[in-house]
Amino acid sequence: MNNLPNKTSRRRLTSLLFVGLALSTFYARSFYYHELDAFLVIEHSGGVQCASFSPDGFRILTAAGDGNAILWDMATLRRNRNGKITPGVSGIMRHESLVHCAIFSPYEKYITSLSDSGAVSLWNPDIANRTSAGISMLQRTHQFIPPGYSSARSESSEAMLNPLVDNMAFHKEYNWLLTFSGTSDAWVWDMDSLPTGVAAPDVKAFLPHESTVTFARFRPGSDNKQQVVTASDDGQAILWNLDEPDYKTIENSAPVPVPARMAVMEHSESISYFAFSTNGSLILTTSSDDTSKLWDLDQLLEDDSTPTKPLLKATLPHDGDVLYAAFSPDSRKVVTVTASAIRLWDIENPKTAPDGKTVFNLLALISDPVGNTGYAAFSADSHRLLTLGEQQNATIWNVDELVLDENNLPIPAKVAQVVFPAGQLRAALSPGEEYLMLSTSGQDQGVWNISRYLSGHGLSLSYQGITFLLPVFITWLHQPAWQGFKLR
Template sequence: MTEPPQKMARREQAGKAKEEEAPTDASIIIQFQSATGETTGPQLDIPHTVTPQQLETLLNGLLANEDKLPYSFYIEEEELLGELGAHLAAGGLSVEKALTITYQPQAVFRVRPVARCTASMPGHSESVLTVQFSPCGTMLASGAGDTTVRLWDLNTQLPKTECKGHKNWVLVVAWSPDAKYLASGDMNGSILLWEPASGKQLGACSGHSKWITSLSWQPAHRPGALPSSRFASGSKDNTVKVWDAATRRCVLSMSNHSALVTAVLWGGEGLIYSASRDCSISAWDEADGKLVRVFKGHGHWVNTLALSSGFALRTGAFDHTGKAPADIEAARAKAVERYAEATQGKPERLVSGSDDFTLCLYEPSVGKTPIARMTGHVQLINQVVFSPDGRFILSASFDKSVKLWDGARGTFLATLRGHVGPVYQVAWSADSRLFASGSKDSTIKVWDARTRKLKVDLPGHADEVFTVDWSPDGGSVASGGKDRVLKLWRH
């Protein structure tokens, strides 16, 4: 008895679908390649069912690593997350010739996601506007609308010192990369320097006529930068100034902006970057303050800047355990080594976020034309941050979303939705696997960078969360906001 035509058609369709889903071949010839394009080992014939974990074991053997190191694998810029054959079939990729698999080392240590609030630390009598962990991860500073800077003891989770001296809202705090100084800037244009160990005020840097919007210290790997002595400031008075921390004097003053300077970053290649509401970004020579380059990629205010080496610049000679060599020369050598690891011999990359809803990605030492103009947000971008390994960029926007981008090419990777209010700030974990976001909706959310999914939802604040930071040792997240309470979150 013959089958009805409809049944035969359905069976043939099912057979075709099964063939399409079937793995590419019984075996696949691959060639490992490093991120810099160098081939590793010979071509290998492997089964189509191989997983990233098995590739990792194979690669560790080829590289003769005594300790097994973690790696992620990419095929034509797409990360391999499951079986190789299924990945190739899904992407319609040919295996007629040897398949190049690019590998990227991951952080050896793994940060655990924060899951609970371990301390609610009251003390500020107005909104907490800024929090920042020290480069070693053992200290925490906060600045608030009550004109004070507070230092917190992370062991006891209690206030350590209340630093008084400002006469107006404290808008920004910044640690020196050797953790010997803390600088803070306020709405009057005053910058105060503090000794973190004692909370003692070391003096004031006076020169700006309007509020301080940004502070950034000279990176530890630069010649003569240790012990830390110089830092840059940006102000509403349209100027950028460089200060000597020991004498509290202004050593350089730079001005070409025609509007408020929103962000200042001291880069690792000898340039100081400043972003402004005049829609431009300027690059200045750290030695003499001369204008080197102007970037004009945005059509509205530039709100935020980030560098691909930002984490290495922030932590200097400190590793993920919070330890650094005590000897100055050894610390400088360690800082140079960590910066070299972060850049891998490639030019530093700079990303900017703007009120025009876009991001621009640059290689400032190479040219002033953007590598990529990144679009997708539908409201202003409040903050951009590179992951510690420089492979990803996060952007936080008033459109209630966080977007994830490729850090090298600027290509869009994912939109993370979960907040019901504008997202003010984002912060990466030190291993680049997790990140936290703080929002007007009063919550902190922790996300997984690999799965692009929400990991933990952390309600607890009674009002808007203005600021969030993840400690360099990975152990804690700090947040502060309109409810005047500083919270510590741990696993």
């Protein structure tokens, strides 16, 4: 009996056990990650080309290769014939050809879709006509094709479109729509000029190039509201000023406004993508010349012998075509993606190389082959990074905590991972980051949804037309992913 611990010793032992349990839990959360399980299904009859959320996050659009775009109501859940929980269908939008993408206008006034025929269609999301078979069909209010589109596309039977990006975008403040469709030009449309009965909106700007336009977006920032950047297959990215147009006649059409070129950024080969910093002052271009370049758009360099160029802050070297790039919201880090690896760079603390060039520190290299997937996204607080890999995984990383991989190289700590059928994916965040949509094109494709992945609510995966929502246990406490929705 004398060998038994007394009450004080037992209390100390209990305290040590609790401390050990807490330390082991912290260790586990630092070096282990969660694998995710499915709980919600979204069915689609055709191969999904893209997906996007409504501004309020309760409705979802999918565009497919079978010519259908579908509006889903996430607030009306039901069970399908297999007993799986799925959202209700608010309406179907039928097209004459493959649908490249479909997006909501600001304030959800209408849905805009772009098909392979080059036609831009507008749909009323609140008016659906029910067929005799009980199918809800949304009402198409307008349809138009950019002037000269048919002849420009006649040289090739396939659309020269980047399958990883949406080919339309709305301005954040003005009701302007930016489109590009596999031709050597992009268009900005004034959607406020669409009264009932008018076939097409007024052209706000016509943006011509010498080769195929691969990407285009409005420049963010309060001082940049009239600016657009377009990239093309000839290795040029152009900064346009919509406030200073000239006018040009295209194939017997009425003269259209052509904005002034403010600056040109150049690579030796095609530019596939670019990303802006949060305030729009910096732009990171990606190219098939094995580099990504960081430019300062607020510092334009005048040179009589060459086009005006922004200040080139740094060239980031890679071992292959750079497919994708993203800034962290705090603009301290960038991520770049090639077919063989994902790189995390520190751009807040540049260094000067012996040759006088600016060099950024490579924080981590994730050797996870991504094929042509080419996607990465930071969380709103800049602490998490989501990437897609060709080896059947989507991964969430903690970029604030670096650990060593099997080759003793630094990589971010893995937080969560989901296994999915390999394929070519792209993604779009919903407002407030409650969801992240990931979609693929082709036969083996689908739509991924991450629901509140910062607070641990759910991730979705679809393969060959069936989408699964999966819980993401980033926090230890799990809450139902359909919280706030009604099951019918």
